[in-house]
Amino acid sequence: MSDQKLLGELVDIARAFAPYGKVADYIPALSNQNPDDLAICIYSIGNESYYAGDHLKKFTLQSISKVITLALVLMDNGEDEVFSKVGMEPTGDPFNSIAKLETNKPSKPLNPMINAGALAVTHMIKGDTVIEKWDRLIEFICHLTGQQVTYNEDVAYSELQTANLNRSLCYFMKQHGVITGNVEDLLVLYTKQCAVEMNCVDLAKMGAVFANDGLDPESGRQLITKDVARICKTFMVTCGMYNSSGEFAIKVGIPAKSGVSGGIMGSVPGKCGIGIFGPSLDEVGNSIAGTKLLEGLSAKYSWSIF
Ligand SMILES: NC(=O)CC[C@H](N)C(=O)O
Known part of the structure; x- marks a missing residue:
């Protein structure tokens, strides 16, 4: 059976899990996504791609953007500066939890993959204004995908209106000197970053750059340093799937x-990058069918790095 056909069959099997999950609705604009959608692209470091499902359908990055801003900020500011403001340890808590900000001494977010840590990282994007910082970030994402990517205004606005938990994380961190400046400006930038929109081919392409030690499989350019790509992949393993990263x-x-x-x-x-879109989520907030699909693929192609 061809890889392409096998992928289609695995998608059909995994899609059967979608009814057991639920689309996110705490950001109102996300609540109208179709829970039965499931699409995947696998993008090899040899610059070949395979896909199944509605692979051209666009969706917003949300927390996936945390890896991209981390890569940019690490390259701009260096490890010492970044890790003086954000830690390297998994939390075991939900992604938007405030609990450990108070109990961790000195107060700093435990890692860049939870909301508090990501807000601290976004705060470090270079630029004098929100616009300058945003331009820098979106240009980087356009290089990684090789596409003219932009953001979904409705989703960004919808999150900004309702982001009171993120607002409180910011004020807490401002009080403790983790961030400085205007909290509302930071939230404007963060919600735009989370609302960056692309399809699963673009997402797989970004994954392929990380898989290829920061080298773009298409152009051969080093878009991310090898060291930074390694740090990002390590965080993806330890904290990338929220509080079910261990499982x-x-x-x-x-x-x-x-x-x-x-x-x-x-x-x-x-080997490759993978981009998946399946909006029905399990209880910790991961795509339920997408996770099943990855379990099937990893078993089939012996992908586990362990
Ligand atoms: N887990 C996520 O994808 C969270 C991202 C979302 N924009 C938030 O901050 O709540």
Whole structure:
């Protein structure tokens, strides 16, 4: 059976799990996504791609954007500066939890994959204004995907109106000197970053850059340094699938990052990037059918890095 046909069959099997999950609705604009959608692209480091499902359908990155901003900020500011503001440890808590910000001394977010840590990282994007910082980030994403990517205004606005938990994380961190400046400006930038929109081919392409040690499989350009790509993949393994990263490491075993819109970016080192879109989520916020699909693929192709 061809890889393309097998992929189609695995998608059909995994789609049967979608009814057991639920589309995110705490960001109102995400609530009208179709829970039965499931699409995948596998993008090899040899620059070949395979896909199944509605692979051209666009969705917003949400938390997947956390890996991309981390890569940019690490290259701009260096490890020492970044890790003086955000830690390297998994939390075992939900992605938007505030609990450990208070109990961790000195107060700093435990890692860049939870909301508090991501807000601290986005705060470090270079630029004097929100516009300058945004331009820098979106240009980087356009290089990674090789496409003219932009953001979904409705989703960004919808999140900005309702982001009171993220607002409180910011004020807490401002009080403790993790971030400085205007909180509302940071939220405007963060919600735009989360609303960056693309299809699963573009997402798989970004995953392939990480899988290829930062080298673009299409142009051969080094878009991310090897060291930064390594750090990002390590965070994807330890914290990328929220508080089920441990179970995911056992059942799938690859660096991956999910978002509440139902996207998952996977990166199989030295092999391929994976982009998945399946908006029905399990109880921790990962695509339920997407995770099942990755379990099937990892078993079939022996992807686990462990
Ligand atoms: N887990 C996610 O995808 C969360 C991203 C979302 N924009 C938030 O901050 O709540």
